[in-house]
Amino acid sequence: MDAAELFAQLRREPDVDAPDLVAVDATDRLLLDEAATDLAAHPGAVVVLDDGHGALTLGAVALHGATDVRVHQDLLVGELALAANAERTGLTGAYRSVPELDADLLRGARVVLAKAPKSLDALRELVQVVATGADPEVTLYVGGRVKHMTLGMNDVLAEGFTDVHATLARQKSRVLVARGPRPVQSSFPVCREHADLGLTVCSHGAAFAGVKVDRGTRALLGALPGAVPDAATAVDLGCGTGVLAVALAAARPGLSVVGVDQSAAAVASAAATVAANGLADRVRVVRDDAAGSLEEGSVDLVVCNPPFHAGVAVSETLAHRLFAGAARVLRPGGELWCVYNSHLPHRNALRRIVGPTRQVTRDPTFTVTASTRS
Numbered sequence: 001m002d003a004a005e006l007f008a009q010l011r012r013e014p015d016v017d018a019p020d021l022v023a024v025d026a027t028d029r030l031l032l033d034e035a036a037t038d039l040a041a042h043p044g045a046v047v048v049l050d051d052g053h054g055a056l057t058l059g060a061v062a063l064h065g066a067t068d069v070r071v072h073q074d075l076l077v078g079e080l081a082l083a084a085n086a087e088r089t090g091l092t093g094a095y096r097s098v099p100e101l102d103a104d105l106l107r108g109a110r111v112v113l114a115k116a117p118k119s120l121d122a123l124r125e126l127v128q129v130v131a132t133g134a135d136p137e138v139t140l141y142v143g144g145r146v147k148h149m150t151l152g153m154n155d156v157l158a159e160g161f162t163d164v165h166a167t168l169a170r171q172k173s174r175v176l177v178a179r180g181p182r183p184v185q186s187s188f189p190v191c192r193e194h195a196d197l198g199l200t201v202c203s204h205g206a207a208f209a210g211v212k213v214d215r216g217t218r219a220l221l222g223a224l225p226g227a228v229p230d231a232a233t234a235v236d237l238g239c240g241t242g243v244l245a246v247a248l249a250a251a252r253p254g255l256s257v258v259g260v261d262q263s264a265a266a267v268a269s270a271a272a273t274v275a276a277n278g279l280a281d282r283v284r285v286v287r288d289d290a291a292g293s294l295e296e297g298s299v300d301l302v303v304c305n306p307p308f309h310a311g312v313a314v315s316e317t318l319a320h321r322l323f324a325g326a327a328r329v330l331r332p333g334g335e336l337w338c339v340y341n342s343h344l345p346h347r348n349a350l351r352r353i354v355g356p357t358r359q360v361t362r363d364p365t366f367t368v369t370a371s372t373r374s
């Protein structure tokens with residue numbers, strides 16, 4: 001199977017789709033080409049990090065002979081897309097999905113392929129894990145679009161490796177190559193106390209907002225005292241670092257709360273936040289796509305600060321998927337309390353997907369709404 005035949009079969013499903021979103025991009029192709037010699041030399045010692053939809057993993061196997069590839073993807077939809085693409089291309093069983101980004105994942109690795117994370121903190125955690133856990137002769141390849149790469153990335157790679165250089169750009173993508181891992185201590189999760197909110201937030205590198213509490217979450221926090229005061233069960237849908245879940249549980253001792261997110265970094269961060277606030281007995285955190293594993297009609301209250309980016313592309317589909325998940329798990333009469341940028345046309349979607357929707361608060365930046373499951 002050649003590259004054109006392989007890549008033509010790959011799809012984004014079940015991830016969101018749009019004309020400007022693809023299953024294979026120029027960065028995937030460049031990473032595989034730059035690492036080709038190392039992949040052929042060490043076929044049984046390959047680790048792939050944050051493969052979008054399987055192009056890197058399946059490319060390493062089908063084009064360069066890699067075997068038993070270990071793969072860590074932050075997003076659950078990425079794992080599902082990889083599994084579907086592996087079945088579609090007849091490569092099921094050629095890789096192993098590993099949910100934890102830790103030293104065990106990297107043990108013995110000689111070649112690591114990674115898509116460049118969006119934040120330097122996410123890259124820093126990746127560097128720390130690879131430098132600590134991989135073989136001393138490992139080569140780390142980090143690829144990204146040129147417009148999203150900065151000199152700060154070279155500096156972060158240099159924290160964990162003695163030799164860092166960039167390849168020539170191709171089709172507006174570039175690869176950073178790092179060799180010579182040096183001893184480095186893990187600095188994650190990071191925790192910060194927010195005295196004004198009465199809680200501590202913990203975060204791994206790839207979690208949205210890190211240890212900060214973003215303005216949208218703060219807007220929803222201010223409205224939560226009025227959200228279904230007699231609720232016995234609640235879900236923080238797309239929980240991120242777990243701020244809303246912890247705030248609800250801390251304010252309502254009788255409330256059972258589940259934090260749900262498809263991001264492995266978010267789930268690990270939320271679990272650390274829950275533990276730091278002494279609420280592990282009442283807040284459970286699960287990795288899930290749009291609360292798909294929770295029982296239908298079982299929840300009194302859902303709170304949600306939905307994302308509006310798929311990678312770097314703006315997409316309403318992400319939020320609509322969460323709205324549909326909320327509608328499924330809410331009991332009749334239960335409510336979804338949601339915050340979103342005031343310019344977004346979410347209210348019509350909430351009415352259509354969940355039920356009658358009322359405005360709770362609004363300012364030029366953020367709107368909070370409450371939707372009743374009909």
